[in-house]
Amino acid sequence: MDNNNLWFRPLVWMDYRLALLFTVIIPLILLIWAFIQKADAMVRLLIIYWRVSSLLAITIYLMIAGWPISYVSSFFARLLIPISLWFWVDINDEIDDQPLRPLKLALTAWRWAVSVYLTLGALAFLPFLSCAFSPGAVQKPFCNVWLEAPRMYKQYFHPSYTPQFLGFLAMVGLVIYVLYLSYFVLIRLGKEGRSAMEQ
Numbered sequence: 388m389d390n391n392n393l394w395f396r397p398l399v400w401m402d403y404r405l406a407l408l409f410t411v412i413i414p415l416i417l418l419i420w421a422f423i424q425k426a427d428a429m430v431r432l433l434i435i436y437w438r439v440s441s442l443l444a445i446t447i448y449l450m451i452a453g454w455p456i457s458y459v460s461s462f463f464a465r466l467l468i469p470i471s472l473w474f475w476v477d478i479n480d481e482i483d484d485q486p487l488r489p490l491k492l493a494l495t496a497w498r499w500a501v502s503v504y505l506t507l508g509a510l511a512f513l514p515f516l517s518c519a520f521s522p523g524a525v526q527k528p529f530c531n532v533w534l535e536a537p538r539m540y541k542q543y544f545h546p547s548y549t550p551q552f553l554g555f556l557a558m559v560g561l562v563i564y565v566l567y568l569s570y571f572v573l574i575r576l577g578k579e580g581r582s583a584m585e586q
Contacts, residue, residue: 392528393528393529393532395532396532399532399533399535399536400535400536402508403536405504406443409497409500409501409504409505410443410468410501410505413497413501414433414436414437414440414497414501417429417490417493417494417497418430418433418434418437420490420493421433421490421494424490426485426490427481428477428478428481428482428485429490429491429494431478432472432475432478432482432494435471436468436471436472438471439467439471440464440468440471441560441564442460442463442464442467442564443461443464443468444560445460445557445560445561445564446460446464446557447540447557448537448556448557448560449558449561450533450534450537450538451534451537451538451540451541451545451550451553451554451557452550452551452553452554452555452557453525453534453550454525454554454558455518455519455520455524455525456519456561457519458512458515458516458518458519458530458533459516459519461512461533462512462513465505465506465508465509465512466506466509467568468501468502468505469502469505472498472501472502473498473502474581475581475582476580476581476582477581477582482494482495515529515530515533517530518530518533541553
């Protein structure tokens with residue numbers, strides 16, 4: 388079966404477009420807006436968001452290389468981002484205490500929208516986790532359809548680099564990401580709890 392014949396192919400492409408809007412464009416606008424407004428709690432929340440969501444960027448480069456682990460990182464990115472947006476008690480309290488202004492309204496609307504979008508996306512992505520564990524599955528249309536957009540991205544932005552080199556860089560990034568996440572969960576979380584003061 389050709390990728391073009393898959394009934395869910397348009398949905399995969401729509402997911403990439405929504406991801407670009409909800410996980411890149413809108414939070415970038417909100418970060419600039421919050422910085423200009425000197426809304427410290429919102430700036431801290433958005434900086435944490437960008438750190439956590441870097442797993443999405445790592446995933447794109449892993450998919451450029453066609454590596455099965457990219458399906459696992461894609462799934463976990465969809466779970467970790469909503470958690471990071473609501474996890475911090477002190478940031479939530481600070482934002483709740485602020486008067487209802489356009490920035491607060493926009494940030495709150497985006498937090499809910501991106502959380503719902505990514506949570507539903509994680510559920511919809513569950514069948515594709517098999518792509519990470521079945522030998523040769525990445526080459527089959529069912530799995531390969533997820534690699535189309537990342538490979539088009541490579542053609543536009545990294546035409547002179549090989550997929551393997553970009554995948555290697557992504558793997559280094561993934562190792563650093565997992566080490567930092569492990570450090571946070573195993574050490575810092577026990578000491579600081581759900582406070583973002585040191586983040």
